[in-house]
Amino acid sequence: MxxxxxxxxxxxxxxxxxxxxxxxxxxxxxxxxxxxxxxxxxxxxxxxxxxxxxxxxxxxxxxxxxxxxxxxxxxxxxxxxxxxxxxxxxxxxxxxxxxxxxxxxxxxxxxxxxxxxxxxxxxxxxxxxxxxxxxxxxxxxxxxxxxxxxxxxxxxxxxxxxxxxxxxxxxxxxxxxxxxxxxxxxxxxxxxxxxxxxxxxxxxxxxxxxxxxxTADTLRKQAQGTEVLRIEIAEATDKDEVFSALMNLDTVDMVDAVSGSDFSFMVNSKENVSSRKEIFNLCVKNNWVLTELTPIETKLEDIFRELTTK
Amino acid sequence: MKAIWVIAKKEFVTFFDSLAAYILLVVFLGISGFFTWLFGSDIFFIGQATLQPFFGVAYWTLFFFIPALTMKMLAEEKRSGTIELLLTKPITDWQVVAGKFLAAFLLIVVALLLTLPYYITLTFIGDVDHGAVWSGYFGMLLMSMTYISIGLFASSITNNQIVAFLLSLFIGVFFLIIFNVLASSFTGDTALIFNYLSLSTHYDSISRGVIDSRDLIYFLSITFFGLLLAETALAKRNIVE
CATH class of the missing domain: 3.40.50.300 (P-loop containing nucleotide triphosphate hydrolases)
Structure with a gap:
């Protein structure tokens, strides 16, 4: 039917x-x-x-x-x-x-x-x-x-x-x-x-x-467009060094330091690419330990609010 | 046809579940019995074995009794939203109206059946004109149909039961009294038209035992017209400009 x-x-x-x-x-x-x-x-x-x-x-x-x-x-x-x-x-x-x-x-x-x-x-x-x-x-x-x-x-x-x-x-x-x-x-x-x-x-x-x-997934992708990752790195000494290393990755568009924690960053990837592999390789190369790598999903609530309040 | 019967049965049971039917039956039998046997120009006062006094009283009791039955039927469904439930079932608007009409009519038939002891008692008192009694009952049924359809129409155009009740009394008064008064205050064709529209003209001749096709057509066409208007009021939600 x-x-x-x-x-x-x-x-x-x-x-x-x-x-x-x-x-x-x-x-x-x-x-x-x-x-x-x-x-x-x-x-x-x-x-x-x-x-x-x-x-x-x-x-x-x-x-x-x-x-x-x-x-x-x-x-x-x-x-x-x-x-x-x-x-x-x-x-x-x-x-x-x-x-x-x-x-x-x-x-x-x-x-x-x-x-x-x-x-x-x-x-x-x-x-x-x-x-x-x-x-x-x-x-x-x-x-x-x-x-x-x-x-x-x-x-x-x-x-x-x-x-x-x-x-x-x-x-x-x-x-x-x-x-x-x-x-x-x-x-x-x-x-x-x-x-x-x-x-x-x-x-x-x-x-x-x-x-x-x-579907819920496609709506999320549409609303978000690019990938956002939250990462945390341990065993690194200089925050600025990590920051600029991340910025220099080809796939990364923007990096934000998360306040309150020294080695946490929000990483925005460029359109249609993922930076997970690059971040991992970067850490291996510099002997940093990657303790967190979480994709941030846009909540359905946000999508809903954005679409219906315009 | 089956859907009409299903709706009628449900409505009929609801009358009795809600006590409304019992109260109305008792009031109807009480008032008509009181005036037929005990008070005013009752059977003993006029000294004839005739049910004319009963038909005269019932003419007025049904006038109030029937709007009280029909006022709820569509108005309440509209107010509570159950009409949406009903009309999204595979039935037509007409079947809803017809089913409700049938239920009210059946209750009137029950009420009139309960007055048959009057008739039986009368046969013991004297020589009864049986033809006049039966045609009187027949006229009463025809008149009830007219009232029910007017009541359903009134109920179909409002969400408020009281408004529906008053509105059907208002429309009923035209057929019962006002057309009659107008007929006597005009002359010529206008008077004839008002006289034809007046319900009492047709009811009187039937309750005297004269069944004329013109009277039949009068009652049936008003009934049909009332139901049609009720159906139209329900179907109004579908009208788009």
Missing amino acids: SIVVNNLTKKYGTQKAVDNISFEVKTGEILGFLGPNGAGKTTTMKIITCYMAPNDGDVKVNGISILDNPEEIKKKIGYLPESNPLYYDMPVLAYLEYVAKLQNVPDSQIPDRIKEMVRVCGLDVEKHKTIGELSKGYRQRVGLAQAMIHDPEILILDEPTTGLDPNQIVEIRKLIRELGREKTVILSTHILPEVEATSDRILIINNGKIVADG
């Missing part, structure tokens, strides 16, 4: 919530949707799930357009909306049965599917309560259970881990990872480590436009 989004635009009044975005999600891919509040994540999800029509552009799910046959697409999608709306006066099991029937799950399979969802989402203790009596975390689980009850090929989860405690978050992430092996998953979140932990690919969206698209 692939999802192809083509030049999608959605306006609320004169404000463009989603501005001409295009992307593609392949079968078995988990796409993490990142962006600040009001960036257009939820609107995009509402359009893919056929809740709202776009002003312009098209979404094709497995080749079927949302404009032509929304009923067919809705069957294949499991959707957990942003605020996780639920019928608080319904018992958990009755609610799951209601959703299963609306999703056209054959009557004979409904009890099995409900049992399966109760097990997968860990609802066993709470299954006889009404939804209004549940804590926020359990409500979130009910929301996930209803999204997956018909075993959909596509899962669209809008902030699936809000309100869960750390243990539950780990469980839900694991669950999403497992599901992502066979299913196509789009999930949105504010929590950056979460995207890294769950997603194959990250899409960062800001002011309705896509500002980055790729």
